[in-house]
Amino acid sequence: MILHGYWRSGTTYRTRIALALKGLSYEQVGHDLRTGEQRSAAFLTLNPQGLVPALETDDGVLTQSPAILEWLEERYPEPPLLPAAPGDRAIVRAMAATIACDIHPLNNMRVLKAVRALGGDADAWAAGWIGDGFAALEAMIARHGAGFAFGDRPTLADCHLVPQVYSAERFGVDLAPYPQLMAATERARALPAVQAAHPDEQPDADR
Template sequence: MTLTLHGYWRSSAAYRVRLALALKGLHHDSVAHDLRIGAQRADDYRALQPQGLVPVLEGPDGPLIQSPAILEWLEERFPDPPLLPFDTAGRAVVRAMAALVACDIHPINNLRVLTMLRQDMGADEAAIRRWIGHWIAEGFAALEMLIVRHGRGFAYGDTPTLADCHILPQVYNAERFAVDLTPYPALVASAEKLRHAVPQAAPDRQADAG
């Protein structure tokens, strides 16, 4: 089975998928689309992803879009090792943690939003960093409480889950923009554990990094 991941090395959404692929031991080919020059808006790419966003995972079921849906597909198609708990309550908690990143932090800090803030709203870089820091801090404060409650090394329990696949890329973004992470020791520790477990998924290890 051939899997091809369309992404960009700094895309946190693509990073989520790389983490899940690595955790499941799945080989994949990579196709890079440089978001800085708008390569994701090319007509041939929009034929795969009508929004012109990364990532896309091409496989036996055709092109799959939106990283949460891709992660769920990977979990269903390749259930071993599992990235969701076996009990329904645990699965709900993990999905809530993932959604906290995918729905509440990442969308308002992604490249499209930051570009509009800069170009249309006149925000300078200091304002951009305050914006990013504010929304990351709000989300991470809630995640820290959940990880303290449910984590035992990873965000939920003692093995990686889909929550970790969302949290580590958001930590990477926070580090890029110098967000203070000292208030979130449990979150940072769980992210570091995953980072060391699958270093091949890291942004700076990708062929298009630079």
């Protein structure tokens, strides 16, 4: 497999975590979003949307990180990143979607550029949406977590949560109101696979 991404991209980060938790080997190709490399003709042949990540697989080129993570779970079911019970799986997917649908899209690079172009405070914008989502996740983790975001082992929820906390820290968000969320994050961050997926450990990271 070949993962096309950007070292600091939250969506690429969550994909790296899932790949690492499943013990899968892959190559990486970096595309610097700051210089617009994701809009090159070569990359647009892989992903016409011009976004990262894109994962080259035997099943073709996959895009959109939630779809990639679901494919990984179906194609490589061990170790599982979803619980066995259908209701529990729905809860994990809801936690992941809280980040993938309601938090991350509102603080990614292209949205923040648009906020700045309109004269807005991009950092305050991002922090506000992160705070709203984290408040909901705090309650969900308090209800369903047992060391990790859901239960006692990492799931797709943790794959999404760790990169979003990384982003929150970059924006200077006060994380003190979310003790359950941060405890789950730190538990996940302690895993060697998650440590290997950290942006600073990637070959295209700023040095």
